[in-house]
Amino acid sequence: MPPTVPQSSAVQVRGVTRDFGSGDAVTRALRGVNLDIPHGELLMLVGPSGCGKTTLVSIIAGTLQPTGGEVQVLGHDLGAMSPAARVRFRRSNVGFIFQSYNLLPALTAVENAAVPLIIAGWSRARALPKAAALLDRLGLGGRLTNLPSELSGGQQQRVAIARALVHQPRLLICDEPTSALDAENGRITMELIAGLAVRPDRVVIVVTHDQRVYPYADRIATMEDGQIVSIEARRRGAIGAPPHHT
C-alpha cells in the first residue's frame, strides 16, 4: 500500500509505471515510483543513464502519460486531465530548462525569454519588457537582441532560465541544466536556479548527472532501473558556498 501523502506536497507520485513498446518488446521504464515533493523544495533526481529520470520528470511535467499509478501536481490529477487541459496546465504552471537549451534560433534572447508569455496570450508589447527585465537580472541586459547563435553556452542557458521563470511557474523542471557547460558556467547556472527559482510556492526538480551541483539540493532522489532507491535529505547551502551534508 502506498504511503500516506502529506497534504502540503506539491508533487505526489503514487505507484507510477511507464511502459514503452508492446508485446514481447515492451520496456518498463518506471516500476512503481512513489515520490512526494513539498512546496519550496529543490529536488535533484540522479542516477545512471536509462534509469527513468527523464521519463519521471516528463510525467510530472504533464508531457507524458503514465501507464499506471497516480500523479498529483499542484493539486491537479494529471491522469484525469484531458490532453487539452494538460496543455493548459503546462502553460500556466510549468517552466522548463533543457540540457540543450532548446532556444528558438530565429528569436533574439529577449524574444526567446518572452515565449511563455506569448504562448499565454500576452502581447509582445507587454511580454518583451518583462522578459528584458528578467534577463537584466540574469546579467544579460546587454545581449537582449542577440540571437542564440551569438551567445555562449552559459549565456544561452541563462536565457533558458529566464524563459523558464518569466511566467512565474509553480513547477520548474530542469533537465541536465549544467551538462553542456563548463564548471564555472555550471556553477553560475545552479546559483541562478537556486537563487532565483527556489520560492516557497514553487517546486524545482533538477535531473542531473553532475555531482558538482549536488550541494544545491534540498533532497537528492537516486533512481535505478525505474525505481527510486534512495532519497537523501540535504541542507542547501548558501549560494556560492558548498553546503554541508546532513
Next chain:
Amino acid sequence: MLWIAWKMLIGNRAKYLGIVFGVAFAALLIAQQSSIFCGLMALTVSQILDVEGAGVWVMDPKVKYVDDVKPMADTHLYRVRGVPGVDWAVRLYKGIARARLEGGSYEQVILLGLDDATFIGAPLNMIEGSIDDLRAPDAVIMDIVGYRKLWPDEPFQRGRIIEMNDRRAVIVGLAKARKTFQSFAVVYTRYSQAIRFAPPERKVLSFVLAEPAPGVAAAELAGRISAQTGLQALSRDDFLAKTIRYYLRNTGIPINFGITVGLGFLVGTAIAGQTFYLFIVENLRQFGALKAMGTGNGTILLMVLAQALHVGLVGLGVGVGLAALFGWSTRSFSKLSFYMPWQVLVITGVAVFLIVLLASLLSIRRVFIVDPAIVFRG
C-alpha cells in the same frame, strides 16, 4: 504565436528561399502558360473584337467560328434589315486571299470587305493614311504587323501595289489591328472591292453586322433575327464564346497548355512540399519545445498554416510578377501572344493555395504526433 511562426520561417533563410522558390516557380509557370493560352484564345477572336459598333453578327446557320465563313446570298442583308428592332445592318466580307507581291512571291492575307457607305468594321487606329482613303479606286489598307511581315525592315510606301485575283490593289494606309490566329496580314477594303479581289463565287456575303435599336438587347435581337430569317444570329459576346469554345474543343491547345500548367503545379507542389516538409522536420524540436511549454495542437496547426500561407503569398507575388515581367518584356515580340486577365491571377492564386495547403498537410502530421518530451532528449 503567428509572429513566432513567422520568425521561425524566415529565420531559416535557405529553407525559406527554397520553399518560396518552389511556389514562385509553380506560380510563374502556371501564370505564364495560362497567359499565353489566354493570348492564343484572344487571337482566335481578334477579328470579332476589332469590329466595333455592331452588337449582333448574322451568319450562315452552319458557321462554327469566326474563321469558318460560309458565304450567304446578298439578299439576306435586306431580310435582316426587315427584322423589328434592327437599328441598322451592313455587309461584311471576310475571306482568305492570295496576294502577289512586286517580286512575284505570293502571300496569304485576310481580306475584309467593309460596307461601302459606312465602313463599319474599319480599324480604329490608323497609323498611316485615313480610312476615307479607301474610297479611292483599288485602295486597300493593311495592318502594320502584316506589312512588316511582307516587307521586313522597309518603311511604309504609300501606293505600293499588290495583286489579288489578278486585280491591282493599292496600299493607301497602315492600321493597327489585333494579331490574328493565322498570323496573316489583314487587308481592309470596300465590300464592293473585296468581292473583286476574292475568287468568283455565286454567294459572297460572309456576315451581316446588325445593331439593335435603342432599348433592344443584343441577345434578344439575335433571337428575333434567327427566328425570322433562319440564319444564325449571335450577340458579339456569344459569338466570341462560340469561337473560343470551338478552338477549345477542336484543337490540342487546351490539352497542351493544360499539361504544362499541370506539370507546373506538380513540380511546384513537389519542390515546395518537400522543402516545407524538411523545414518542419528540422524544426520538430522547436515545435516540441513549444508544445512542452503549453502550445496546443490547434495553435501549432495555425502556425504551420500561417507559415504556408506566407510562403504562398510571397511565392505567388514573385511568380506572377515574373510572369507579368515576361509578358511586358516580350510585348513588342509580335509572334508571342500574352494576355493576363484577372482570371489568370485567380487561377494561379487558387493553384498556389492548393500547393501550400498540400505542402503543409504533408508536414503537419509530424508536428501533431511529436512528443513534447522530445525536448528532454539531449
